[in-house]
Amino acid sequence: MKSRITIVKEFTIGDVDKNLFSSFIEHLGRAIYTGIYEPGHPTADEQGFRQDVIELAKSLNVSLIRYPGGNFLSNYNWKDGIGPKDDRPVRLDRAWHSIEPNKIGIDEFYDWTKKTGTEIMGAVNMGTGSISDAGDIIEYCNFPGGTYWSDLRIKNGHKEAYGIKYWCVGNEMDGTWQLGHMDALSYGRKANEAAKLMKFTDESIKTVICGSSTSSMKTYPEWDRIVLEETYDFMDYLSIHRYFENKGNDDDFLASWYNMDEFIKTSIATCDYVKALKRSNRTIFLSFDEWNVWYQNKKEPHPWETAPRILEEHYSLLDALTFGGMAITLLNHVDRVKIACLAQLINVIAPIFAEPKKGAYKQAIYFPFQDISLYGRGVSLKPVIKSDTKITDMYGELPAVIFASVYNEEENTVTVFALNTSKSEQSSTEINLWNFGKTQMFYWTELTGSDLSARNSLENQTAVYPQKRELVYSDDCNYQVILKAASWNVIRFKITED
Ligand code: AHR
Numbered sequence: 438m439k440s441r442i443t444i445v446k447e448f449t450i451g452d453v454d455k456n457l458f459s460s461f462i463e464h465l466g467r468a469i470y471t472g473i474y475e476p477g478h479p480t481a482d483e484q485g486f487r488q489d490v491i492e493l494a495k496s497l498n499v500s501l502i503r504y505p506g507g508n509f510l511s512n513y514n515w516k517d518g519i520g521p522k523d524d525r526p527v528r529l530d531r532a533w534h535s536i537e538p539n540k541i542g543i544d545e546f547y548d549w550t551k552k553t554g555t556e557i558m559g560a561v562n563m564g565t566g567s568i569s570d571a572g573d574i575i576e577y578c579n580f581p582g583g584t585y586w587s588d589l590r591i592k593n594g595h596k597e598a599y600g601i602k603y604w605c606v607g608n609e610m611d612g613t614w615q616l617g618h619m620d621a622l623s624y625g626r627k628a629n630e631a632a633k634l635m636k637f638t639d640e641s642i643k644t645v646i647c648g649s650s651t652s653s654m655k656t657y658p659e660w661d662r663i664v665l666e667e668t669y670d671f672m673d674y675l676s677i678h679r680y681f682e683n684k685g686n687d688d689d690f691l692a693s694w695y696n697m698d699e700f701i702k703t704s705i706a707t708c709d710y711v712k713a714l715k716r717s718n719r720t721i722f723l724s725f726d727e728w729n730v731w732y733q734n735k736k737e738p739h740p741w742e743t744a745p746r747i748l749e750e751h752y753s754l755l756d757a758l759t760f761g762g763m764a765i766t767l768l769n770h771v772d773r774v775k776i777a778c779l780a781q782l783i784n785v786i787a788p789i790f791a792e793p794k795k796g797a798y799k800q801a802i803y804f805p806f807q808d809i810s811l812y813g814r815g816v817s818l819k820p821v822i823k824s825d826t827k828i829t830d831m832y833g834e835l836p837a838v839i840f841a842s843v844y845n846e847e848e849n850t851v852t853v854f855a856l857n858t859s860k861s862e863q864s865s866t867e868i869n870l871w872n873f874g875k876t877q878m879f880y881w882t883e884l885t886g887s888d889l890s891a892r893n894s895l896e897n898q899t900a901v902y903p904q905k906r907e908l909v910y911s912d913d914c915n916y917q918v919i920l921k922a923a924s925w926n927v928i929r930f931k932i933t934e935d
Contacts, residue, residue, distance in 0.1 A: 438825045459501035461503040472783035475793060478793075560604065629668040649661055669717065701723065701774060723773050730752070804901070853928045854927055880927070
C-alpha cells in the first residue's frame with residue numbers, strides 16, 4: 438500500500454489554540470475521590486491530593502480542565518462545595534447514583550489546577566440551577582472583593598480572584614438523560630439569560646453554549662440552530678461532544694475520525710448559517726469539550742455509594758489508534774475548533790488510571806494525547822494527501838492512511854502525525870517537505886503491536902508503549918518511510934536551512 442503527504446508552509450489551516458489540549462474531570466465514579474484526592478494515600482500532599490496523579494497529569498501538558506461536570510453538573514449546587522469541609526452537606530448525586538461528600542469543591546479544585554499547571558474551565562448548572570446561581574459563582578470566583586460572594590471566597594482562603602475565563606452554560610441539555618433536560622427553545626432562552634448575567638458580572642469571560650451531545654441525536658443539528666439563534670449575542674463557543682464505540686467492526690471503529698470530521702463540518706455550517714441569518718460579524722467557534730472512545734463500561738446499576746467503580750474503561754492499543762485518528766481530525770480543524778477536552782482525565786474513561794492505596798499508570802490513549810499536546814503546537818498545515826484506500830462498512834471508501842502536520846516557527850520544526858488504519862498492510866509513505874528548504878528528520882516514534890487488544894495495567898505498564906524508529910535521511914526533503922500496519926506515528930523534522 439502507498440501513501441504520500443506534501444506539506445507546504447503557506448497552506449495554513451490556522452494557529453493551534455493551546456486549549457485544543459484540554460481535558461475534563463467530573464464528580465463521577467473515582468475521578469475525584471481516590472482519583473485526584475485520596476487523603477492517606479502514600480503520595481498524598483497536605484491537601485490530600487495524590488502526587489503520583491499530579492505528576493502524570495502534568496506530563497500530559499493539559500491546558501484547561503472542564504469541571505465539575507458533565508451530567509453531575511445539572512443537579513449540583515456549587516454552594517455545597519465551599520466553606521469548612523465538616524459543615525458541607527452530603528448529597529445524592531442523582532446523575533450517577535452516588536453519594537457526594539462535597540469534600541472537594543471549586544476552591545480545592547482551583548488549588549489542584551495550580552499544582553498541575555492547568556486552568557479551570559468552569560460550568561454552571563442549567564438543569565436544576567437558576568440563572569442567579571450562575572451569576573453568583575462568577576462573582577465568587579472572579580470578583581476581586583468587597584461583595585458578598587467575593588468576600589466569602591476570601592474568607593474561605595483565597596484572597597486573589599481566580600480569573601476563570603471559560604464557562605460552560607450547562608451540559609448536554611439536549612439529552613433526555615440530563616436532569617432538567619429541556620427543548621432547544623427553552624434551553625436557548627435560559628442559557629441566553631444566564632450568559633447575560635454571567636457576562637454582566639465579568640465581561641472578560643467567554644461562554645460555551647450546549648450544542649448537540651452527539652451527532653446521532655434526533656434533534657441534531659436543529660437543536661444547534663435554535664440554540665445559536667437564541668444565544669448568539671452572549672455566546673462565544675458552541676459545545677459538541679462525541680464518543681466512539683467499537684461495535685465489533687474494527688475497520689469501522691478505526692474510521693471514527695471520518696465521522697468526527699463530518700460532525701465538525703456540519704456544526705461549523707450551522708454556526709455560519711446562523712451568523713448569516715443574524716447579519717453578524719462575529720464567528721462562533723467550536724468547543725469539542727468531550728471527545729474520546731468509550732464503549733466498555735457504561736453506567737451499570739450499583740448501590741448508592743461514594744466513588745463507585747463506574748465508567749472505568751481499560752483502553753487497548755486499538756482504542757489508542759482510533760483515538761489518534763480523532764486527534765488528527767481535531768488538528769485538521771483548528772481554524773474553528775478552539776477548545777477540545779479529552780473526556781476525561783483520571784479513572785473515568787481516562788488516560789490516567791489510579792488504584793486506591795496503590796500506584797497510578799498510563800493507559801494506551803495517554804500516548805497519542807501526549808504526542809499531540811507536546812508536538813502539535815504551532816500552525817496546523819493543510820496536508821495534501823494521496824493514499825490508497827480501504828472500504829469500510831459504515832463510511833464506504835476512505836484513505837487508509839491519514840495525516841496532520843504542524844509547523845512550529847519558534848522551534849523551526851515540522852511534525853507529522855500519521856495513522857495507518859489498515860490492520861494488515863504496511864504503507865510505503867512519502868513525506869514531501871520540498872517547500873521547507875533543507876530539513877532533517879530528528880524524531881520518529883510509533884505506537885503499534887501485534888496484539889491490538891493489548892492493554893496496560895498496574896502490573897504491566899508497558900504492554901502498549903511508543904517505540905523509537907530508526908531515522909530516515911533525505912537530501913531532497915523527500916522522505917520514504919514505512920508505516921507499519923495499524924500504527925500511530927509521530928515524525929518530526931528540523932528545518933536546517935530555508
Ligand atoms: O463523560 C461522561 C459523561 O458523558 C458526561 O457526564 C456527559 O456529559 C456525557 O454524556
